[in-house]
Amino acid sequence: RRARPVRLCQDCHRHYRRLLAQYGSIARAVGNSSESHNCAKSILTSDRLQMVVTLSEFFNETWETANCANCLKNSSEGLSNSTVEFLDLFNKSLTCFEHNLQGQAIDLSPNNYTEVCKNCNKTYKMLNDLYNNLQRMNRQGGESGHSAHLCIDVEDAMNITRKLWSRTFNCSVPCSDTVPVIAVSSFILFLPIVFYLSSFLHSKQKKRILILPKRIQSNASLVNIQEKYS
Numbered sequence: 001r002r003a004r005p006v007r008l009c010q011d012c013h014r015h016y017r018r019l020l021a022q023y024g025s026i027a028r029a030v031g032n033s034s035e036s037h038n039c040a041k042s043i044l045t046s047d048r049l050q051m052v053v054t055l056s057e058f059f060n061e062t063w064e065t066a067n068c069a070n071c072l073k074n075s076s077e078g079l080s081n082s083t084v085e086f087l088d089l090f091n092k093s094l095t096c097f098e099h100n101l102q103g104q105a106i107d108l109s110p111n112n113y114t115e116v117c118k119n120c121n122k123t124y125k126m127l128n129d130l131y132n133n134l135q136r137m138n139r140q141g142g143e144s145g146h147s148a149h150l151c152i153d154v155e156d157a158m159n160i161t162r163k164l165w166s167r168t169f170n171c172s173v174p175c176s177d178t179v180p181v182i183a184v185s186s187f188i189l190f191l192p193i194v195f196y197l198s199s200f201l202h203s204k205q206k207k208r209i210l211i212l213p214k215r216i217q218s219n220a221s222l223v224n225i226q227e228k229y230s
Contacts (some may be wrong), residue, residue, distance in 0.1 A: 006156040009068035010079055010087065016063055017076060023056050070138060071151035081135055083154060089127045089156045096120040097164060117171035124165055131158045 029040035046050055063069075069076065072084045078086075100116045131154070138150055149155065165171050 004156065005090075006066075006152050008062075008066050009071040009151045009153045010083075010126050013068060013076065013078075016059065016068075017214055019056070019059060023052075026052075066152040067149045068153075070149070071153055074173050082130075082137070083151070086127070086130055086134060086154055087157070089123065090128060090161065093120065093123050093161055094125050096123050098171075113169035113171065115171045120173070124161065124171075127158070127161060 026040045026043055071079055073080050097116055097120060100119050134150055
């Protein structure tokens, strides 16, 4: 239950910052010719696995892979304003879902979730729009100054909400691209009609042009016959 949604960045950023500070102090002490040199060296290299170094590398890799920096302010002292806003809307969406379920179990069995779809549509749409805006901001640098994926906390929260909304509750997903898609589809649908209509009109015009000299020749022959017998 506590594994999802992921809360790695929002719950661990203070601990991770302290870890970096402590490890940095130990690493710097290794390079100094002081009394702390032997102690620091013993901490980092005394065992065959070099466990402290290995764990530090693991934490750094996990933090970077999770893109936690994109949830934090530039100083990494706390969550960015946009992340706080998103998580607040996410919690409101889950609260709305639970409030409108009326004691029904959340599973994949077919149930009537009309109340959920109707009463939570506004909150869900706001959450979905904010997520799309965060993605656009993040591609341009955003608040954190990192251009990459959104942090795992935000991505996982949105994935969970979308699965609940579309698969579990079977609600329609609002799509801002509906009108352009319909317009393009209609244009493609009518292309064959326009093509065949233009071809038909062009062939009729061509046929009319080809027949015209024959009629002129016929009229000229008629005049010659009339002059001959007059």
